[in-house]
Amino acid sequence: MPISYEASLEYAQAQDRTDPLFSFRERFLFPQHDGKDACYFCGNSLGLQPKSVAYLMEKELDDWAKHGVEGHFRARNPWFSYHHLFTDRLAKLVGAQPGEVVAANALTVNLHLLMLSFYRPDSTKYKILMEAGAFPSDQYAVETQVRMYGYDPEDAIIEISPREGQHIIEEEDIINAIEYNREHLQMVMIGGVNYYTGQFFDLKKITDVAHRNGAYAGFDLAHAVGNVPLQLHDWGVDFACWCSYKYLNSGPGAVGGMYVHEHHGNNPKSFRLAGWWGNDEKTRFKMEKGFIPQPGVAGWQMSNAPVFNMVAHNAALDIFEKAGISELREKSIKLTGYLEYLLKQIKHLPFGIITPAEPSRRGCQLSLLFAERGREVFEKLTQNGVVADWREPNVIRIAPVPLYNTFEDAFRFYEVLMSLQ
Ligand SMILES: *Cc1c(COP(=O)(O)O)cnc(C)c1O
Secondary structure, three states: OOOOOOOOHHHHHHHHHOOOOHHHHHHEEOOEEOOEEOEEOEOOOOOOEEOHHHHHHHHHHHHHHHHHHHHHHHOOOOHHHHHHHHHHHHHHHHOOOHHHEEEOOOHHHHHHHHHHHHOOOOOOOOEEEEEOOOOHHHHHHHHHHHHHOOOOHHHHEEEEOOOOOOOOOOHHHHHHHHHHOOOOEEEEEEEOEOOOOOEEOOHHHHHHHHHHOOOEEEEEOOOOOOOOOOOHHHHOOOEEEEOOOOOOOOOOOOOOEEEEOHHHHOOOOOOOOOOHHHEOOOOHHHOOOOOOEOOHHHHHOOOOOOHHHHHHHHHHHHHHHHHOHHHHHHHHHHHHHHHHHHHHOOOOOOEEEOOOOOHHHEOOOEEEEEOOOHHHHHHHHHHOOEEOEEEOOOEEEEEOOOOOOOHHHHHHHHHHHHHOO
C-alpha cells in the first residue's frame, strides 16, 4: 500500500505525534539557530551529540584523577575491558556474532588492515572490483594496496560506473562484471551505501556472486551502519569496516569498527598484522614473545582501547539499542518517503533526486542534483536554520535521520524551497 502523504504542517505534526520514536530526539543536543533547534540533516556527515556524553566523560575523567594507572582495573568501567561494554550492541546493529565485531582504530586504517588480511594477490588472482566514484579515502586505500604488490591500478582495479546518463549503478552490471572477470578477480570491495547518491547495494547478492566466482567480499559500511539493516554474518560477508561519527553519533573522529566473519576470525592462521591488544587477554601482560591471537576479530586489535573516544560510542550504541534498528528502519522509510514526496511537489526549481526511489535501495539520504541555482538554494537553507550538505559541483545531500529528525523538519525544508522564487 502506498502511503498517502500531505504537504501541510498539520499533517507533518500529526505524524510526529504518533511517531513511537519521537521522544528519542530529546536525547540529543542540536545546533541552535535564532534560539531554536536547527533542522539538522547532516547526520550522514557528523551525527549529533547524545546528551549523556558529558556526564559519562566526566565519570572517566574522575576515575583517571582518582586512580591513575589503577583505573585499568579499578575504574567503574575498567579500561582494560572498556571496549567489551558495547560489543554485543555493535554486533546486533550489523547482524554479526559478538566475536565478529570490534571497535578499534579508524575507518581508513581498518580498511587497510583488513585488506592486508584479505587482499593477498598472486599473478592469477589480483584484481579488485569496486564502484566508480567511491569515497576518495577508499579509492586511495585500494590504489595503494595494489601498488604495494607491484600491480598497476589501471589493470588491477575494476570500477563499475553508472550507465550512460544515469547516476546510480545497476547491480546487474556489478554481477556481470564479477562473472566476466572471475579468472583474475581476488576481491570485491564496495561502499555498502554510496556516500554521494545514497544508493544501498544488495550486499547479500554481491557476496554470493563474489563467492561463487572465487573472490572475497568486503564492504565499507560508513554510510550503512546505523542507517540500514545489515546481516553481515548470515550474508557470509568476509570483512567490513565503518566509522562511528556519521549515523552512529559517536563524535568527531570517533573510534571505527571492524567485522570479520567467524570462519576467518577463528582461524589463528588468518594473516593479520599483530599488536598486543589482539593477543590473548590472559597472557597479554606477561609481555612474552610469540603472538597468540584472541579468537574472532578481537585478534585484529593492535593498540589499547581509546577510552575517552569510546565514551560517546558507548552512549550512542545504548540509544540505538533502546530504539531498535528495525523500528528505526520503519520510521526511516516513512520519513524519507515523506521528504521525497514533498520534494516532488516542487516544480519551480531545477533539480532531480539521484538517490534510488525504491526504499530497499536506499537508506535515509536523498541527494538532489541541481542543473543550476544549487548553491543559492543551499545558502537559503543555511540562512533559515536548515543544516544540509553541499557537494561540488551541484549536489545537496540531506539525511532525515530517524533517531532525531521529525516530519516537521521535512516540512520546514520544503517550506524554505517553496519560498524561493
Ligand atoms: C566517511 C567515510 C570515510 C572517512 O574515513 P576516515 O578514515 O574515517 O576518515 C571513508 N570512506 C567512506 C566510504 C566514508 O563514507
